Amino acid sequence: VAPESLLIVIDDRVSHGPGIARLDAGRRLFDDLVAGDAAPPGCSDDGLAAEKITWRRDSSSAMERYAPSGAGERPVVTVHELEPGADPRDAIDRGADLVITADPSAVGYARALGDWLIAPLPPRWTYGVLFADAGDARAAMTNGGLGALRASLGGDIVPAAAQAAAPFTRDSGASCGSSSSSAGDLRRPLVPRVVYRLDDPIARAVAERLVSLATRGRESGLAPAPDAGRLQIAAGIAAAAFGRTLADRRDVAYVIAWPAHIRDACALATYVAAEAPELADALARGEAAAIPLIAAAQWAAVRRGSVGLARGPRGDPRLVLGAVAAPGSVP
Amino acid sequence: MSFRARALVAMLAAAIGPLAVFAAGVRGEVSDRLHAAHDRRVAALTALIERDLAREAGDVGRRLASLAAVMPDDDRLRLALARGAAADRRYLLDYAGRAMRLGGLDALQLHDSAGRILSSGQFRNDFDRLAPELPASIAAAEDSVVLAQFRTPEGQMLVLARQTGVRIGGASFALMGGVRMDRRLLERFSSGPDLFVTLSLPGDAAEHVEPPLGAARREAHRIEVPLVRAAGVTTAQLRLLQDGGELPAVRRSVDRWFAAAALLVSLGALALGLWLSARLSRPLAELADATGAMSLTGGVRIAGAERDDEIGRLARRLTSMGRRLYTSAEALRDAERRATVGEMARQVNHDIKNGLVPIRNVLRHLAEVQVRTPADLAAVFGERRHTLEASVEYLDALARRYARLAPRPTAATVDPVAIAEEAVGAAHAGGAPVRCVRNGTPPRLHADPLALRRILDNLVRNAVESLTSAEGSVTVRIEPCDESVRISVADTGRGMSDGDLARAFDDFHTTKPNGTGLGLSVVRRLASDIGARLHVDSAPGRGTTISLVFAEGKPVPTALRRERRFPIPDSRLPSP
Numbered sequence: 001v002a003p004e005s006l007l008i009v010i011d012d013r014v015s016h017g018p019g020i021a022r023l024d025a026g027r028r029l030f031d032d033l034v035a036g037d038a039a040p041p042g043c044s045d046d047g048l049a050a051e052k053i054t055w056r057r058d059s060s061s062a063m064e065r066y067a068p069s070g071a072g073e074r075p076v077v078t079v080h081e082l083e084p085g086a087d088p089r090d091a092i093d094r095g096a097d098l099v100i101t102a103d104p105s106a107v108g109y110a111r112a113l114g115d116w117l118i119a120p121l122p123p124r125w126t127y128g129v130l131f132a133d134a135g136d137a138r139a140a141m142t143n144g145g146l147g148a149l150r151a152s153l154g155g156d157i158v159p160a161a162a163q164a165a166a167p168f169t170r171d172s173g174a175s176c177g178s179s180s181s182s183a184g185d186l187r188r189p190l191v192p193r194v195v196y197r198l199d200d201p202i203a204r205a206v207a208e209r210l211v212s213l214a215t216r217g218r219e220s221g222l223a224p225a226p227d228a229g230r231l232q233i234a235a236g237i238a239a240a241a242f243g244r245t246l247a248d249r250r251d252v253a254y255v256i257a258w259p260a261h262i263r264d265a266c267a268l269a270t271y272v273a274a275e276a277p278e279l280a281d282a283l284a285r286g287e288a289a290a291i292p293l294i295a296a297a298q299w300a301a302v303r304r305g306s307v308g309l310a311r312g313p314r315g316d317p318r319l320v321l322g323a324v325a326a327p328g329s330v331p
Numbered sequence: 332m333s334f335r336a337r338a339l340v341a342m343l344a345a346a347i348g349p350l351a352v353f354a355a356g357v358r359g360e361v362s363d364r365l366h367a368a369h370d371r372r373v374a375a376l377t378a379l380i381e382r383d384l385a386r387e388a389g390d391v392g393r394r395l396a397s398l399a400a401v402m403p404d405d406d407r408l409r410l411a412l413a414r415g416a417a418a419d420r421r422y423l424l425d426y427a428g429r430a431m432r433l434g435g436l437d438a439l440q441l442h443d444s445a446g447r448i449l450s451s452g453q454f455r456n457d458f459d460r461l462a463p464e465l466p467a468s469i470a471a472a473e474d475s476v477v478l479a480q481f482r483t484p485e486g487q488m489l490v491l492a493r494q495t496g497v498r499i500g501g502a503s504f505a506l507m508g509g510v511r512m513d514r515r516l517l518e519r520f521s522s523g524p525d526l527f528v529t530l531s532l533p534g535d536a537a538e539h540v541e542p543p544l545g546a547a548r549r550e551a552h553r554i555e556v557p558l559v560r561a562a563g564v565t566t567a568q569l570r571l572l573q574d575g576g577e578l579p580a581v582r583r584s585v586d587r588w589f590a591a592a593a594l595l596v597s598l599g600a601l602a603l604g605l606w607l608s609a610r611l612s613r614p615l616a617e618l619a620d621a622t623g624a625m626s627l628t629g630g631v632r633i634a635g636a637e638r639d640d641e642i643g644r645l646a647r648r649l650t651s652m653g654r655r656l657y658t659s660a661e662a663l664r665d666a667e668r669r670a671t672v673g674e675m676a677r678q679v680n681h682d683i684k685n686g687l688v689p690i691r692n693v694l695r696h697l698a699e700v701q702v703r704t705p706a707d708l709a710a711v712f713g714e715r716r717h718t719l720e721a722s723v724e725y726l727d728a729l730a731r732r733y734a735r736l737a738p739r740p741t742a743a744t745v746d747p748v749a750i751a752e753e754a755v756g757a758a759h760a761g762g763a764p765v766r767c768v769r770n771g772t773p774p775r776l777h778a779d780p781l782a783l784r785r786i787l788d789n790l791v792r793n794a795v796e797s798l799t800s801a802e803g804s805v806t807v808r809i810e811p812c813d814e815s816v817r818i819s820v821a822d823t824g825r826g827m828s829d830g831d832l833a834r835a836f837d838d839f840h841t842t843k844p845n846g847t848g849l850g851l852s853v854v855r856r857l858a859s860d861i862g863a864r865l866h867v868d869s870a871p872g873r874g875t876t877i878s879l880v881f882a883e884g885k886p887v888p889t890a891l892r893r894e895r896r897f898p899i900p901d902s903r904l905p906s907p
Contacts, residue, residue: 156421
């Protein structure tokens with residue numbers, strides 16, 4: 001029997017992007033997972049999300065409810081987005097039907113319960129290291145070991161379903177068509193550091209691993225810097241100040257994430273330009289360099305019998321919703 | 332310096348001196364006692380720190396032992412360690428972090444027997460790094476207190492560390508960890524606001540847990556603790572610092588109180604000095620003023636004599652002395668008057684003799700004529716009658732002058748030649764070798780003729796008396812001189828030495844056996860009265876020339892009335 005309602009919990013702890021505003025996780029979920037099965041919100045047919053009601057159940061969470069606008073066979077869908085720091089395992093215990101999370105602990109917990117299906121979602125974000133000075137990138141990273149570094153980072157190092165990221169298909173520099181002049185000499189901090197966003201555990205894990213490997217030599221793909229001391233420490237910067245830190249371009253390297261569809265340095269420069277135009281220009285001119293390291297994805301943990309998982313036309317997972325329940329029967 | 336100032340200075344010195352000695356003593360005593368107390372505190376704090384460090388290290392050791400005891404019971408850990416299960420690798424990497432939080436530690440690392448990091452609580456992704464020196468060095472310290480530097484993503488972390496071993500699946504592992512040695516932990520060791528603990532690491536000053544020693548801080552003691560680093564084992568120093576401290580504060584307090592006391596004492600001394608001034612210095616000053624104003628011509632009465640203290644006694648003594656001085660001054664004034672009268676009598680006698688001598692000479696001449704040639708008596712009398720009349724007139728005028736006691740000079744236009752001829756005639760009548768010489772036409776004078784006659788009579792008589800032989804002569808010369816008249820009386824007598832010349836015009840000075848010493852003295856006074864100047868040219872054996880120089884037509888100046896006083900030497904007067 002198809003449920004009358006579905007509770008989807010999204011553990012999207014980080015709003016990725018260098019200072020970009022937090023995305024609407026619930027709408028993105030519909031776009032990514034549900035739209036293939038039902039009409040997009042706002043359509044006049046019997047699709048989902050004819051109206052959207054937002055309410056807060058407690059002080060640490062927010063909900064979005066999507067109900068069909070007319071009589072239909074699909075359930076009312078309530079999307080609950082976890083606040084940063086909340087434990088997705090609690091959502092599993094509270095009766096969630098679908099949990100989208102990158103927390104390996106929650107995935108392990110759901111797997112241990114036995115009645116949950118686990119499926120990795122397509123990578124949404126690419127994590128890489130952006131060197132303010134392309135020379136530092138060439139000095140610190142060796143092409144020979146870069147593949148191994150990407151592979152190691154894709155294992156158990158980051159708290160996400162990660163895999164090695166593909167190299168850029170197009171380098172920066174003249175190919176980006178940049179005509180702006182150089183911004184001049186870089187201002188270097190007293191302590192060379194790798195900067196990451198403090199609220200991003202994946203970026204933090206990447207940055208810490210880079211620092212750990214920086215002193216070990218070429219075996220890990222991260223060569224010792226010629227002048228020693230590069231990537232000496234990892235420093236977390238608050239989300240509100242991260243954009244300004246990028247714009248200042250005073251640190252050696254930054255661990256940032258960008259949407260997975262960005263596959264070349266020029267597109268990344270365009271993406272970064274919103275918050276750090278100077279750094280973006282440097283990236284476009286080839287004075288700065290970005291190296292993609294891992295592609296991070298979330299897992300979908302689905303309670304058996306509540307909703308089905310299927311593959312979309314391009315092999316991406318899709319939710320298969322059950323019979324339609326009457327509006328207003330949402331718990 | 333006045334007596335008042337001396338009194339104030341003395342009072343201030345007498346009051347502040349003992350106070351300064353007292354303050355110095357208090358400062359010294361307080362300093363000694365505080366130093367002793369400080370040393371006791373430092374010793375106690377040192378023992379306390381060492382005991383706390385040992386206890387803290389023991390706690391760390393016990394927590395590590397507890398964790399090590401439960402590790403073999405964790406199947407997933409066992410799978411990861413013993414079998415290298417890939418599915419449990421993430422569990423292994425997260426294990427140290429969970430255990431660290433569970434054990435209340437700030438750092439925890441699990442090493443295999445080769446020293447490779449398998450799991451790090453404070454640096455999760457620092458796994459697979461070889462760091463064999465850390466477990467070996469910490470293990471070598473056994474149960475003693477040891478500090479170790481653990482890596483974190485943000486840099487090095489100083490940890491009060493311990494280590495324990497654990498065996499899982501037949502393999503040996505080292506579990507080490509500890510609590511962060513940071514400012515919070517050091518503050519637990521500090522005692523009071525002035526004594527605190529810092530940690531200094533060898534090498535770079537930037538590794539000081541606390542800022543370096545400041546200017547006002549003093550190191551009281553230091554405790555050395557082994558420090559394990561990647562480069563080896565060195566020594567860290569726990570330093571007990573005294574920041575300013577209680578002693579300077581007490582010294583400042585004592586100084587402030589001393590300053591306040593000195594101020595109060597100074598004000599008291601000032602008030603006392605002012606009071607003493609009112610009681611002592613002011614009466615003394617008034618006494619000095621009264622003594623200075625004491626007059627010897629009036630009554631002597633010094634204020635304060637009615638007081639019954641030392642000031643009154645001094646005033647009475649001064650009054651008595653003043654009265655004696657007054658009496659003596661009166662006696663002196665009386666003697667002066669007597670001397671003045673006697674001088675006047677001698678002068679009158681001298682002047683009368685000057686008037687009588689020509690008369691006597693004329694009478695002797697007439698008597699000789701009567702005896703020798705009586706027929707010529709009438710003719711000779713006619714010739715000498717003028718001399719008699721002139722002498723009588725002179726005596727008459729002299730009598731009128733003395734009758735007025737203080738006669739005013741009678742100014743008139745006179746012919747100096749005529750008066751000189753009269754004086755020469757009078758002297759010549761007595762047989763003196765006197766001659767009168769006139770050069771040119773001297774102008775007439777505006778002067779007292781009697782005074783001029785007296786001057787010439789005295790000068791001529793002195794000149795005649797100075798002659799030593801019959802060949803000597805006296806010449807009275809009248810001549811113009813720069814629109815004035817000069818009358819000089821020159822003799823060829825014995826002259827005067829320099830000493831005699833210097834005193835020639837002094838009263839009662841004479842070189843003649845029967846002289847009065849008033850002739851030239853009278854000349855000096857009369858010349859001054861009629862405004863003439865006297866010039867003397869004399870040398871022993873060559874005679875003397877005394878010149879009288881007038882200004883033509885010069886009015887006769889008013890004679891000066893000199894009030895004779897009896898001056899009292901200043902040394903005999905009381906100081907003001």
